[in-house]
Amino acid sequence: MSAALTSQTSQGKPRDAADSVRPVVNESGIEIRPLYTAEDVTTSGGFDLSRSGEPPFTRGIHPLMYRQRPWTMRQYTGFANAAETNERFKYLIANGQTGLNVAFDLATQCGYDSDAPEAMGEVGRVGMAIDSLRDFEIAFDGIDLDAITVSLTINGAAAILIAMYLAMAQMRGYDVSRLRGTAQNDILKEFIGRGTWVFPVEPSVKLVADTIEYCAKVAPKYSPVSVCGYHIRESGATPAEEMAYGFSIAKAYADAALARGLDIDDFAGRLSFNFNVFGNLFEQVAKFRAGRRRWAKIILEEYGAKNPASGWLRMIAGGGGFGLTIEQPENNIMRGAYYALIAALGGAQTMALCCYDEAYTIPTPKAQRISLRTMQLLIEEIGLADTVDPLGGSYYVETLTNQMEEKIVEAMGWVDANGGIVRAVAEGIIQQRVSEYAYQRQRAFEAGTLRKVGVNCYTESEEENPNVELHPYDEMGAKAQIDALRHLRSERSNDAVERALRELRADATAGKNVMPALMAAVKAYATVGEMTTAMVDVYGRFREPTRLWRKAA
């Protein structure tokens, strides 16, 4: 539990007069001194004299970082159907965005077709609706997949959507062995927070291993997994725990891939990460620096990788959704700017910002453009791309980096003591811890001990109606999507689909890698719901238990 939420009292004894001022403890539980000197760095583990591009990559994974190439700007985008999303993609690219980060609606994310009863009210709402390869063809029409890298935010249905993306690229004549891109495909974190699981925990991890194995062999430049500390932090974890749980999850996927007979260097360099940026700037920057160092040690020392690039902590950093507020929404524009600053100072490869209106609904084009401009002006006006790791060597940041690494190691030890991450997730141990922290955090907000501008301090005396233009939901669009799906079912070869689904079921039953069968099914225009159902027949569907909570009187 974070000391910052539970107590305002300093743990240690004051070292000098300056320490007797207001005590400050950061969220990860590290006591912050009013002044840092070289002595603090030395006693916390010393200066890290490694250069950027050199293991353990504390200062950055590339020698020149942004001086060579600024971070990729990749706003999370997708709504309604493939055609409208395609239009928005092109708008963002025209405005200088350098990557695409695709949002799918909940039906797609949970493996349902748009006409499934479960999809009621959700088609095209929080992302784009995808039923078949036909939708992917429309969504990426006119976009050069070699010139712009695409990230698919998909987890429960990730194996299907990765197959769809690779199949679409193949059919458009791209050489898949050189194709770059990313899928989120981090199912363990979905069980902790976010909740778009489909299958039970074990077959879910098996499917992640299928995608890693398949991509290592067929699409070695593609990043099949982006491990997300991000959502765990949103759900209720300290910055140190966010890193630690992310690393424990990444190790579980690596172990599953190694069990397939892959070498660590075959895939570790293609594992990527997604981390959050809200909170204290220095704590987050130290988190990224410490995280890079720790991950390099894990892969290069523990796993014995030979290729230094296998130990790169490649990451998208940004978002910060939990930090945004409904109250005084314009303040979210400033928050976004600081979050972008944190990601840049933290050495992120890719950045995406939550938009100022996202505490309400998915963003308007204007809000997305403001986020994009925020990142662009850091590069063009503020000098964030001029030199590598500008905070390196700061007594404060170096000390905090050493201390954060200790906290990360400690939290990973806690996971191991609870049977490892797969078991701890399957038994709900991590979820329990995360929920408790979220409750503490909420209580601290309500008590005013954790300050939030515009929420529990500097509030408006009268509730003013915020002047936010909201993205509207289009009911007719959902209907059109369902019509198109029905039309597809009537015009494709349903025999070919049936055959492909039988193969898929057979491969799943035999415990084989399902990716080749998924590729075939996707190309026959089988739908997301049909392929999911075929796999549910074999793996089952996860159900969250209903539980009675009762406090002893």
Place this chain on the structure above:
Amino acid sequence: MRERRIRVLLAKPGLDGHDVGAKVVVQALLDAGFDVTYTGLRQTPEAIAKAAQAINADVIGLSILSGAHVPLCRRIRDLLLEHGLHDKLWLVGGNIPEADRLVLRQLGYRGVFATGSRTQDIVSFIRESMK
């Protein structure tokens, strides 16, 4: 004999996976001394109505952050009425724009708590309504 504790069913209908708020509310209601049954994610409207009846809930709370609150609440309202649960206290929380709050109140959800609501306000609202 002591009075029976207030019994709450807290449900996550539909496909929305945002459960931080629902779980925080579970904790707050427990601390307030209520009995709370939390359904977990992805409940169908039918399952929610059945669960409310099965546990004889005094309060039925829904949490929806995907934006699909109006169609889901409408469907659940129909089923709650079918199950004879019209006299229970219906609440809904989530990402609910100002314009939709009135719609939900008119559907019979007496308490509508948008994101950012204080848990203490939810507790007080339940206590006041159950008097």
